[in-house]
Amino acid sequence: MISCLPSIPDPLPIDAAGDVRFRSSSAGPRPPVALRLLNQTRTLSQLKQAHAYILRHGLAHNPAVVAALLRLYSSHRRLDLASAVFSPTVATANTLHWNLMIRANVSNGSPVEALRLYNLLISEGSPSPDKFTFPFAITACSALTHLPKGMELHSLAIKAGFSDDTYVQNALIHLYFTCGSTDYARRVFDRMTMRTVGSWTALVSGLVGLGDLDAAKQAFDEAPDKNVVTWTAMIDGFSKNGRPDEAFELFHSMQAHNVRPNAFTVVALLIACNELGSLHLGRRVHDYARANSELSTNVYVGTALIDMYSKCGSLMDAVKVFDEMPVRSLATWNSMITSMGVHGRGAEAIALFREMERSGLKPDRITLFGVVCACSRAGMVEEACELFKYLVRCYRIEPELEHYKCMAELLGSAIVNGKEDEIVDLVRKLIGVMDDAGVQLMLEACRYHGDVKLEGVVSSCIHEVEISKEGGSSKTQLQQQQQQQKLCFSWEVG
Structure with missing residues (x-):
């Protein structure tokens, strides 16, 4: 936690009452003051500054403050700092803290560590896992496609009395589909007494992942409620499985139902454009993204646009999208380098590679x-x-x-x-x-x-x-x- 202590040139906002100046009672600052301070942070440096204040005033072991710190550090993808805050051996470590750490590791691509924490929680015997612990741990098994561990968690959830919980069941449906156990997935779904939008989305996504588009479309049509994730799963399935025309038909139906597309919907449509080889449709999708600023600046959308323009024959448009992107991921650079190569621009591809290195990104197999x-x-x-x-x-x-x-x-x-x-x-x-x-x-x-x-x-x-x-x-x-x-x-x- 030493990294929290130096002064950081990113001061916290100060409200009219001066609360952030820490005008506490003579008895010292109380947890609500620390929580209010944490809620005002917007950047990592501000969070570290607030954490330093919390450490100085002896509030670092308050359960509510610990939970807030875990959430915030996880949101900044700083699992190292979240792990330093989390203390599984102290009495104040409750089930919420364990759940936050397990979820943070799953969300940030560390499913093995998530399962290690789950195993440690079980071996400690106290606190006990709750209905939120199991979905996070089961999701870690899905990320690893580890069916035996997932089935073990299923049996433990039954013994703990959480097998009828909707979140647990939804996570199990996703697990079994991911591991190719369709019968188990359908059995969990069919036995549900209450199905949410997430339940139907897990079923549709699972069937799409197995390439059974007809069964997925039937489930999609039967779903009483659908959200943007459900619609996108079906559109993505059509796009990636040789049925791009149906992807666009479904997109028009989605708009007719007043469901607002997200970045992944747009990416799925651009994949459909690749399948059709239609530069005209690709430009129409691009125009739609431009009309929605949160889509036009999205790194996934930008990367998909580069890929679409390149595959549809317009390297110039691909370069323009690349140059205008405010944020570029490794996938973005890889897509642009590959596009240069496909169009016979070997020297320019190498120049882009060197520029990518200078940006600090580490190249991979792609x-x-x-x-x-x-x-x-x-x-x-x-x-x-x-x-x-x-x-x-x-x-x-x-x-x-x-x-x-x-x-x-x-x-x-x-x-x-x-x-x-x-x-x-x-x-x-x-x-x-x-x-x-x-x-x-x-x-x-x-x-x-x-x-x-x-x-x-x-x-x-x-x-x-x-x-x-x-x-x-x-x-x-x-x-x-x-x-x-x-x-x-x-x-x-x-």
């Missing part, structure tokens, strides 16, 4: 595939190999078969064009950054393309490397580290 394919389409053999080595070494990215297929296609084309000597040298260097699994994937990629000549080059280089290792001529670990640092540095300053 980035690697995007830049390698961009180089492949532009015939940039040496650049592709250098990028491949750089990303594998400096970012510890483990290439998959699709990456090696792209490299095999590029290297094979270069051999056909009479550059065999250059390719042999490049393959030797590539083999140097591959582990045994990577070497096998490279050979498999060569066989996939039926490129006997490239397979022979790769096999020969592998044999040379093995002999070199046996002969003791491999470089020392220090030399390898120095080469890696040099490689990373050359790209950073490039």
